[in-house]
Amino acid sequence: MQTDRALILGLIEACHDAITIHADDLCELDRAIGDGDHGTNMRRGCEAVYLDRERLCCLALPQAIELIGVALVMSVGGAAGPLYGTLLIELGRRLSILENEGDFALIFGEAIEAVARRGRAGAGDKTLLDVLYPIQAEIMRRSTLINIAKRAVLSAELTADMKAMRGRASFLGDRSVGHIDPGASSCAHLTTAICRYLEE
Ligand code: ADP
Ligand code: MG
Ligand code: MG
Secondary structure (H helix, E strand, O other), X not given: OOOOHHHHHHHHHHHHHHHXXXXXXXXXXXXXXXXXXXXXXXXXXXXXXXXXXXXXXXXOHHHHHHHHXXXXXXXXXXXXXXXXXXXXXXXXXXXXXXXXXXXXXXXXXXHHHHHHXXXXXXXXXXXXXXXXXXXXXXXXXXXXXXXXXXXXXXXXXXXXXXXOOOOHHHHHXXXXXXXXOHHXXXXXXXXXXXXXXXXX
């Protein structure tokens, strides 16, 4: 089977580096409306994937994505692990049966829906979904990688205006307003890193 070695290694490194660089900021955001561990959780997950990269890069891309999802479920801890994990597991499974590239936006949308079901969350609930949905919309309209990344960053910023309806931040009710959601922020950092890598 054809392998996607360079692409898988590049994506793993880009995501690992982005989370390492932003881990402290993500903890800071989570201290304001959660329990302060989002950066630590995500770093643990990215570290686990990074350490396993030589095995993962021997696989076909869809299978690697699925196994990265499994690794995140097992290593991240906290709410974000199963959510990012679900996204990648569902995406990987669907990618392996993708027939033409034009369907990518569609299957990405299905993977996001699986995350929404898993978290019983929707648009506007102040979660990483508030970055995932806009990214999917950009992919759907065939935006450039740069515009997808910009939209992800802007969407994370817009979560500051939202009241958290899911996860720990929802315990704060109205007091969650005025703070960027940590999961939305990590999602924007990861998207930026992936788009930058693919652009090169
Ligand atoms: P924990 O809250 O268990 O400490 P993290 O701090 O790692 O987990 O992750 C928190 C992030 O997870 C939130 O900022 C939010 O984006 C996301 N999140 C939490 N609960 C949900 C949910 N039910 N649905 C979707 N996203 C959620
Ligand atoms: Mg937390
Ligand atoms: Mg926690």
